[in-house]
Amino acid sequence: MTCPNNTQWVLYAAGEAPPGRRQAMDAHLAACDACRREAADLEKGLAALGALAAPALRPEAVAALRSRLSQTPRRPAVVLFFRQRRWAVAAAAVFLLALGAWAIVPSLLQAPGSPAVSWVTDAHLQEELAEIAAGVEMLEAASAKPTAPAATEPAEAGDWSMEEIDRFIDLLQAEMDA
Amino acid sequence: MTPGSRDSDSLEALLVSFAPRVYGLLYRLVGRSDVAEDLMQEAMLRAYRGLEMYRPEGKFRAWLFRIAVNLARDWIRRQPREPSVSLEEGADLSVTASLGAHAPPDGDMTRRERCGRVEAALGRLPPADREVLLLRYYGELAFKDIARATGEPLGTVLARAHRALKKLGEMIPEGEP
Numbered sequence: 234m235t236c237p238n239n240t241q242w243v244l245y246a247a248g249e250a251p252p253g254r255r256q257a258m259d260a261h262l263a264a265c266d267a268c269r270r271e272a273a274d275l276e277k278g279l280a281a282l283g284a285l286a287a288p289a290l291r292p293e294a295v296a297a298l299r300s301r302l303s304q305t306p307r308r309p310a311v312v313l314f315f316r317q318r319r320w321a322v323a324a325a326a327v328f329l330l331a332l333g334a335w336a337i338v339p340s341l342l343q344a345p346g347s348p349a350v351s352w353v354t355d356a357h358l359q360e361e362l363a364e365i366a367a368g369v370e371m372l373e374a375a376s377a378k379p380t381a382p383a384a385t386e387p388a389e390a391g392d393w394s395m396e397e398i399d400r401f402i403d404l405l406q407a408e409m410d411a
Numbered sequence: 412m413t414p415g416s417r418d419s420d421s422l423e424a425l426l427v428s429f430a431p432r433v434y435g436l437l438y439r440l441v442g443r444s445d446v447a448e449d450l451m452q453e454a455m456l457r458a459y460r461g462l463e464m465y466r467p468e469g470k471f472r473a474w475l476f477r478i479a480v481n482l483a484r485d486w487i488r489r490q491p492r493e494p495s496v497s498l499e500e501g502a503d504l505s506v507t508a509s510l511g512a513h514a515p516p517d518g519d520m521t522r523r524e525r526c527g528r529v530e531a532a533l534g535r536l537p538p539a540d541r542e543v544l545l546l547r548y549y550g551e552l553a554f555k556d557i558a559r560a561t562g563e564p565l566g567t568v569l570a571r572a573h574r575a576l577k578k579l580g581e582m583i584p585e586g587e588p
Contacts, residue, residue: 290430301456303423
């Protein structure tokens with residue numbers, strides 16, 4: 234057996250060498266003065282370390298620790314749930330992204346003139362446009378009406394209040410932005 | 412109980428049971444009892460709050476000591492260079508001798524002296540080498556767990572241990588008090 238290296242001797246001296254390896258090293262030690270000195274040096278170092286005394290921790294510090302721990306909130310269960318499964322969540326996100334890309338990329342890559350491949354059909358698009366056009370018409374009709382204080386002229390069924398119009402404009406704007 | 416059971420009371424008890432060893436390690440690393448106490452509390456609170464970060468495949472102890480080591484490293488990094496916390500080779504032993512305040516108080520002078528000498532010798536080791544030996548002693552960690560705690564490869568940890576143990580053996584000859 235060739236001489237074990239330094240790190241193997243550390244594991245040997247610390248009692249962490251696997252049993253088979255340890256036996257081989259024991260046998261080697263019997264025949265190798267240099268390795269015997271090496272192992273003895275390391276054992277001396279470990280023995281010196283064993284002379285170290287643990288500094289005493291003040292009882293007040295332990296009491297303070299207990300008190301701080303008892304006042305410390307743990308993370309809510311839902312956070313724990315997601316943190317523990319963060320890889321699964323990440324994998325699900327990647328899957329969804331890939332699914333999205335699968336749906337979108339072919340339509341971007343299609344040759345000009347070829348039939349459109351999309352989840353949004355023409356009929357769907359026309360429906361959307363008709364809805365927007367109807368909204369614009371209603372908005373125009375509402376703004377053409379003579380304005381009067383809402384308190385003196387209660388809104389009839391089908392009439393839009395200013396708030397409703399504002400909300401509708403917001404929605405319309407959001408749709409157009411999208 | 413296992414650390415993963417998340418029973419707050421049991422976790423609290425578990426952490427408190429580790430407090431003296433974590434404090435011991437921190438005290439040897441930073442050289443100040445007040446700082447070591449603060450860092451120990453911080454390490455425990457972080458472990459308590461962040462238990463979900465603990466992976467059951469590793470030792471809970473290694474994970475806890477890693478938190479403590481990182482806190483000590485951060486603290487040391489923030490300090491202006493002082494001999495008591497940057498105990499590089501050749502540091503003034505009179506400074507590190509102050510660590511002897513925690514030698515055994517039992518009146519056994521031989522044991523006390525030997526403990527003081529070991530403390531002083533540890534103070535002369537490069538910080539990263541000292542860290543490995545202290546994790547071995549206070550954490551009672553196997554070298555593979557020390558590698559986890561320090562974030563270094565096992566080969567590096569073993570090389571540090573080899574160098575540090577040899578030096579310690581030379582500085583504290585056997586049979587001397």
